[in-house]
Amino acid sequence: MKITVFGTGYVGLVTGACLADVGHNVVCVDIDQAKIDKLKQGLIPIFEPGIEDVVKRCVSEGTLNFTTSAAEGVAHGTVQFIAVGTPPDEDGAADLQYVVAVAKTIGQHMTDYKVVVDKSTVPVGTAEKVQAAIAGELANRGEAIDFDVCSNPEFLKEGSALEDFTKGARIIVGTDSERVQEVMQECYAPYMRNHNKLMFMDVRAAEFTKYAANAMLATKISFMNEMSQMAERLSVDIEHVREGIGSDPRIGYHFIYPGCGYGGSCFPKDVKALARTAQDIGYNPELLLAVENVNERQKSVLFDKVNKAFDGDLKGKTIAVWGLSFKPNTDDMREAPSRNLMESLWAAGAKVRAYDPEAMEETHRIYGDRDDLAFCEHRNEAVAGADALVICTEWKAFRTLDFDWLKQQLKFSVVVDGRNLYNPEDAKAAGFLYYAVGRGD
Ligand code: UGA
Numbered sequence: 191m192k193i194t195v196f197g198t199g200y201v202g203l204v205t206g207a208c209l210a211d212v213g214h215n216v217v218c219v220d221i222d223q224a225k226i227d228k229l230k231q232g233l234i235p236i237f238e239p240g241i242e243d244v245v246k247r248c249v250s251e252g253t254l255n256f257t258t259s260a261a262e263g264v265a266h267g268t269v270q271f272i273a274v275g276t277p278p279d280e281d282g283a284a285d286l287q288y289v290v291a292v293a294k295t296i297g298q299h300m301t302d303y304k305v306v307v308d309k310s311t312v313p314v315g316t317a318e319k320v321q322a323a324i325a326g327e328l329a330n331r332g333e334a335i336d337f338d339v340c341s342n343p344e345f346l347k348e349g350s351a352l353e354d355f356t357k358g359a360r361i362i363v364g365t366d367s368e369r370v371q372e373v374m375q376e377c378y379a380p381y382m383r384n385h386n387k388l389m390f391m392d393v394r395a396a397e398f399t400k401y402a403a404n405a406m407l408a409t410k411i412s413f414m415n416e417m418s419q420m421a422e423r424l425s426v427d428i429e430h431v432r433e434g435i436g437s438d439p440r441i442g443y444h445f446i447y448p449g450c451g452y453g454g455s456c457f458p459k460d461v462k463a464l465a466r467t468a469q470d471i472g473y474n475p476e477l478l479l480a481v482e483n484v485n486e487r488q489k490s491v492l493f494d495k496v497n498k499a500f501d502g503d504l505k506g507k508t509i510a511v512w513g514l515s516f517k518p519n520t521d522d523m524r525e526a527p528s529r530n531l532m533e534s535l536w537a538a539g540a541k542v543r544a545y546d547p548e549a550m551e552e553t554h555r556i557y558g559d560r561d562d563l564a565f566c567e568h569r570n571e572a573v574a575g576a577d578a579l580v581i582c583t584e585w586k587a588f589r590t591l592d593f594d595w596l597k598q599q600l601k602f603s604v605v606v607d608g609r610n611l612y613n614p615e616d617a618k619a620a621g622f623l624y625y626a627v628g629r630g631d
Contacts, residue, residue, distance in 0.1 A: 191376055194267030196292045198225060200236055201309055201344050202273030207244045208355040210254035212380035217255045219263035229256045237521040237548050240352045264299035269377055273309040282462035284313050293320040297327025304337045305373045309344055311400050311460060313467050317341050317393045340365035341393045343400030349519030361387045364396025404460040405478060410445040411452050412484040418448035418628025428628030429610055448627045450608035451489035453516030453525035489527050492580055493534035495606045495625040505539035510576035512569055513583025514546035514553050521548040523556060528582040536562050545572035547585050578604035584611055593620030
């Protein structure tokens with residue numbers, strides 16, 4: 191099947207690579223010439239486990255091609271995925287200018303039937319705008335070519351995107367057209383050898399499902415973070431509570447890990463955009479606003495705890511920070527809790543010795559060279575001579591910690607663990623002041 195994907199960002203590249211990997215003939219289009227040149231050589235602009243191999247293999251097999259030519263892209267695929275960015279505008283709503291621009295391009299160049307698929311996360315009603323943009327261009331050209339627009343939101347997690355694409359729980363397609371259903375069935379057939387994962391619904395329901403899913407997951411996290419705050423004040427270990435409630439299948443173990451707040455490009459943006467939509471339609475989204483507020487508050491817990499450990503005097507102190515990305519297996523620093531921590535530490539006159547397995551370059555890109563930030567090449571280098579250690583991200587490399595060894599490295603025996611990685615008893619036995627999240631400290 192011939193498929194075109196507009197946008198070679200995170201979602202577009204994963205979509206294009208995975209569809210090419212099962213034998214579809216895919217062309218990915220992007221306006222960024224430098225990016226396309228690199229991709230043609232198998233150089234990947236994002237960090238995502240496994241994607242490099244897939245792209246290289248598909249490019250060499252000829253199932254995956256990259257171009258900056260929109261005309262070429264439109265001519266190629268019967269299916270045209272729109273997977274460009276929808277950044278938040280000033281009031282939190284999703285900015286649709288890139289999505290609409292691609293729709294117009296499709297309308298300008300198409301010569302035969304197309305199924306246009308909204309893959310980007312877009313508010314309810316966007317498919318109608320895409321439909322109108324294409325129809326407008328066709329009318330300008332005086333052409334009457336048949337096309338359909340459907341919604342096919344993605345549920346990819348950074349760090350496990352390939353697996354999520356190929357083995358995801360469901361594939362949602364919003365359409366009222368049987369023709370589209372048949373085309374999308376053919377597109378996704380390679381992933382349904384075991385059972386049918388395609389769920390068809392109307393377009394607006396599909397668009398809304400994406401936001402509702404992310405908002406639900408963000409709500410679970412904020413709920414647990416709120417419970418962790420209470421647990422601390424009640425001398426309760428939240429980890430017991432997590433296990434206790436997670437064992438109820440109605441609640442489940444997923445997304446109930448308390449921590450230092452959710453980050454990344456999706457939850458913060460999507461919860462805000464959904465709240466914005468609610469306000470636009472005259473509904474007060476009390477729960478969504480609370481989810482967001484709890485998250486904002488939670489992002490300050492790391493700083494508050496380290497500040498407390500040093501009695502509010504961090505001037506001249508050096509803090510080792512392990513984990514900078516918003517979660518493991520990515521170099522993404524968007525809305526990462528580590529940023530709140532480092533910026534608060536600097537404001538309080540402290541220095542940072544930072545280490546992350548993948549996000550060092552990204553950290554440098556964001557903060558540049560500065561006297562109060564040391565870029566360390568190993569977790570051990572970060573703690574050497576520091577006053578205290580703070581863990582922001584639960585990378586595998588941080589899962590074990592020899593507290594006796596750590597004691598020799600740090601000037602003060604202080605650990606702030608933003609991901610509840612260690613046994614508080616081990617830390618205490620080694621004489622550490624150990625602050626975790628919601629563990630009765
Ligand atoms: C999220 C969703 O999980 C995907 O299903 C969705 O497709 C994606 O957004 C998107 O809209 O594109 P992602 O942002 O990559 O994926 O990462 P998650 O693994 O969901 O983690 C988000 C944040 O929540 C991280 O900061 C993580 O540390 C935090 N989190 C997650 C917790 O604090 N506790 C948990 O129990 C789980």
